[in-house]
Amino acid sequence: MTNLLFLPGTLCNSAVFSNQITTLTNAGHRCITLEYGEHDNLNHVAEHALSLFAAHEQFSICAFSMGGMVAFELLTRCPERIDRIALLDSNAHADKPQGRTVRNEHLNYAVEHGLDRLIHDYFSSVYLSSPNDEIMGLIAKMAKDTGIARYKAQLEILATRPDASELLANCSHRMLIMGGCDDVLCPPTEQQRMHQLAANSELVLIKHAGHFAPLEQSDKVNLHLYNFFGGAAHA
Structure with a gap:
């Protein structure tokens, strides 16, 4: 069994x-999800993530x-413990100059x-490729369950994150970089840029998907993740 x-x-x-956890659990993986607390910096979040495993235990992401x-x-902290990495609708750049101001408004x-009204009033037009009340309801529920304190901590993480471009350029890990073709928050151009930086990466752009590709096109995302991570016997 792989982590x-x-x-x-x-x-x-x-x-x-x-949906992805169901597919990959059925494939024999031990799936563990990091639940964010009120840590407001990446160093403490990473320590929290590593506490989910035994010392020196290997895992994929x-x-x-x-x-x-x-x-x-x-x-950055423990490259030797990581097998491979899938990045979904993410980015590797530092925060934009106006980022903190905009997020303080949010x-x-x-x-x-x-938080549920924030999702509906600010993000319903940019999260998905096409309107879907069921998915937006789930996203709003996750936001409400997160709560203001954890949201505030997450905004601090976003504002203070370092640029990871050099890290990607020096990374030899197998990497799957996947994003929605209609993602306006982490657009295909950023997915392509990360792919060009990471020598051992593959790029997948999902049609008819916005930022929440894992929800909007779950079957397609599941298939690519299964092919990337394989069954547990692969490791």
Whole structure:
């Protein structure tokens, strides 16, 4: 049995990977999802992630969105323990100059109106390739379950993350870089850039998928992850 660590994105939990976890558990992997606490820096989040395993235990990573930033921190800290990495709708750049200002606006809105309203009022038009009330309801529920304190900590992580371009350029790990063709938050151009940086990577762009490709096109994402990670016998 191989260890597969799932790293959710901002305002997400294991539900964002529910279909992928089912597929890969059935393939024989031991699937573990990092549940974010109130850690507000990547160093502490990485320590929390490593506490889920025994000392020196090997694992692979499947990371979505902000989870990719945690994956890069783990790759920096313990590259010898990581087998392979799948990055879904993520990015490797540092925060943009206006990022903190925009996110503070989001935080203030969430404090006043609730995290579920933040999702519907700010992000329903950019998260998906086409409208889907069921998926947006799940995303809003994950946000509400996260709560303001954890959301505030996650925003600090996003604001202070380092650029990981050099890390990718020096990485020899097998890597799957996957994103939605209609993702406006982590667009195909960024997926292509990361693929060009990481010599041992493969690139998959999913049609009819926005930022939440694991939910919007779960069957396609599942197939590519299964082919990448294989059955447990592969390792």
